[in-house]
Amino acid sequence: MLPELLQSTDAGGLLIIRDFASFSGRHLLKSFINASLNRNEAVHVLGFEISKEELKHGLKEPNNQRLHIHDAFSDPLGWTDHPAFTVQQFSFEELTHLITQTSQHKPVNLVIDSLSWILRHVSPTVVCKTLQQLKKGGAVRSIIGLLHADMHQNGTVGSVCHLATSVITVTPGTKRDEAVAKITKRSKSGKVMQDEEMFIINEDLTVTIQNKPNHAGSKRTDSEEQESDPTANLTFNLRLSDTEREAKEKLALPFVFSKEKKTALLHSGPGSGRILYEPDANDNYDQEDPDDDLDV
Template sequence: MLLSVLQEKEAGGFVVIQDTASYSGRQLLKYYINCAIKSEEIVHVLGFEVPEQEIRKGLDRNYVHLFHFHNAYSDPLGWTKQSSFRVKHFTTPHIIQLVNKTQNAKATILVIDSLSWVLRHHNPAVICQELQKLKRAEGSIRMTFGLLHKDLHQQGIVGSICHLASTVISVAPLDIVDSAVAKTTQRKKSGKVMQEDNFFSIKDDLILSIQNKPSQSGHVKADLDTNEGDPASNLTFNLRLSEAEREAKEKVALPFVFSQEKKSALLRPSQSSGQIMYEPDASDDFDEEDPDDDLDV
């Protein structure tokens, strides 16, 4: 699934690559840029975090004429008015105008590097609205890629962005050098959801290699952190039962559960019948004609 992201046939696709400080997803983003231009698709990059030279590094030189970088790195907030693109320009009409300047019959690929930078300097609700509009601009934009540093935002903001995406790729490092794991979730317009985990590595020439599942020592670091946080691991008493203790527990009769013998004794009909006898004494002052005589009514 990781290799077939660009082959998505449904127009208006939105792909989010989630990363953290422990592993950057930019190399995977550059891999998709390189695959797109080698397929002779025009790619427009809105660059906020790194300069153009870093994005171009590793791209196939035979197809770089299909690569267009809109510089928002030099002056993203417009303080010196040196950048061709700024945060305030992140609107659907402005982006479509940039894309349409390229003479191309096919819809193009839009890359946002990164969504985190835009979200930190813009209203997240407005960004979600603009992303939704870009998904509908099928005549100009075939697919949108966005890099999202999920450890920089609140969980609700990350969830809102991922809810808009047709494909979410979460990358995390492995203990093995230069290897990582990507968890891909793909949602079709029909409502079908597919998930897949891939272990991969990307070389400097942007060649992606899918690897076999690593050995027990190559766990994802996030899983290791989860195991270390087990609340029952450092207790002075044991919360778990051995097999012998579990068997002994199952043999103990609960106080509110009747045995078969006790049930039979309670349900067995009695041979003799009981009768309550009452003999009033002198202080009862009982009047048969007026039983309520002692009441103050």
């Protein structure tokens, strides 16, 4: 599933790369930037955590006119007189103006490095509202954001990931250069797909899928399944043999009437009893007013 996400980004999509201190997801983020440039798509990058030169390192044609890196690393809080980009500009109106002013292309891909830096200075509610507004279209075609999960509370991480159409959680693999990607993708119909892949990022920032990670104990042998059978050590048998099953099918249940029994109950034969009522003089029965004897 990771190669499919690299090959194309859905319009209106929000892809979150969630990493931890044990493994950085920035190289995978730059792989997505390179993949967009290879598709001749315009890319705008908000760089908060590393310099503009370091962001360009390894990217295809760093001087490409379709690549716009907005330096938010030099002065992210606007302490100087002429800051390039500040965290206060992270709003739908400001970003739309910035993108339309510096790009003449059709809707672009917005890359945020990283959302964690913004969440430390802007309310999570405001960040989620801005992301939701950007998802609806306009100047931005899709959004790719890096999120350091161990820097925030679970509720904040969950709120941001809930907005995402795809979440890639990266963790270190068994070997030095390998990493594991746990992917959750939500389609427009609401279907959720999950996958887990082991990958390597090459020097040219291309991604090579190795294989599926092996989980010890995920598969059990037949003997193990037999030992875990809860009916194995019972003192009585819960299963029927063929002979017992045949005898059970022939058994007549007490509340199931046969055809002969129904006929005998519904049609009285000779000698059956009947109740005859003959009123006497003391009955005082009036046919015109059967309820005459009632005090109503």
